[in-house]
Amino acid sequence: MHRARGLWRAGVPAALGGSRAVSGVPAAGSGSPGRGLGPEAEADPALLRASSPELAQRLRGLALVRGGFVSEGEAAELLREVEPGLRRGRYQSDHWDRAITGYRETERGLRGGAGRALLLRVTPAFPPRRPPRPSAHVLDLLPGGSVGPHVDSVKFCGCTIAGVSLLSPSVLRLRSLREPQNWLELLLEPGSLYVLRGAARYEFTHEILPDEESFFGELRVPRGRRVALIFRNDPPGEN
Numbered sequence: 566m567h568r569a570r571g572l573w574r575a576g577v578p579a580a581l582g583g584s585r586a587v588s589g590v591p592a593a594g595s596g597s598p599g600r601g602l603g604p605e606a607e608a609d610p611a612l613l614r615a616s617s618p619e620l621a622q623r624l625r626g627l628a629l630v631r632g633g634f635v636s637e638g639e640a641a642e643l644l645r646e647v648e649p650g651l652r653r654g655r656y657q658s659d660h661w662d663r664a665i666t667g668y669r670e671t672e673r674g675l676r677g678g679a680g681r682a683l684l685l686r687v688t689p690a691f692p693p694r695r696p697p698r699p700s701a702h703v704l705d706l707l708p709g710g711s712v713g714p715h716v717d718s719v720k721f722c723g724c725t726i727a728g729v730s731l732l733s734p735s736v737l738r739l740r741s742l743r744e745p746q747n748w749l750e751l752l753l754e755p756g757s758l759y760v761l762r763g764a765a766r767y768e769f770t771h772e773i774l775p776d777e778e779s780f781f782g783e784l785r786v787p788r789g790r791r792v793a794l795i796f797r798n799d800p801p802g803e804n
């Protein structure tokens with residue numbers, strides 16, 4: 566059955582406020598970074614900033630970012646596949662729960678083509694008994710659009726969220742629900758993959774920063790149009 570689109574964003578608004586701590590660049594970890602996508606995997610350290618090294622360590626393997634996950638050719642093919650579905654919708658200025666602005670979205674079945682190949686490549690990020698659904702949530706954000714802090718609905722979404730970003734870079738920020746001074750930021754370059762699971766999925770809000778706040782440390786990350794393919798699994802008890 567299809568879920569009403571956007572329902573997964575019916576989350577908890579972040580308790581914002583408090584000044585940002587100084588970036589603690591995460592320790593590189595021992596040995597070479599695991600290239601798998603399971604909880605043992607490591608994020609590309611250059612694409613991740615944390616409010617403290619302790620927090621980076623705590624979310625290691627739970628908030629993952631990988632640059633260059635899809636090639637430019639694959640990205641072009643994915644866009645060709647999802648654009649017709651997106652064009653059927655109109656850009657909206659805000660969602661009923663106000664978590665998102667300047668967006669349109671669709672759900673894309675992935676039975677073939679580049680989308681299906683991508684689904685197979687992100688599947689190892691999910692627990693074997695909780696694979697991703699055979700469709701992607703396609704979110705198209707205008708340069709002025711943003712996704713406010715929220716936790717994906719536990720009623721409609723399972724333990725793992727994986728997103729592939731196309732076209733524009735952006736910054737994904739996680740913030741602890743209980744300790745809002747604790748944050749993690751992922752630099753999402755075009756072609757990158759991020760994965761959120763465990764504490765990163767349930768105990769932190771996530772958001773895509775609006776253009777005027779789109780910085781990764783000192784680095785300005787100007788926002789253009791961004792299309793994301795987001796993969797989710799079902800919550801326990803669905804099947």
Ligand SMILES: O=C(O)CCC(=O)C(=O)O
Nearest residue numbers: 574704712717728773793
């Ligand atoms: O754009 C993204 O990568 C994340 C969007 C999101 O958090 C959501 O749709 O729940």
Ligand SMILES: [Fe+2]
Nearest residue numbers: 574716717771
């Ligand atoms: Fe979300």
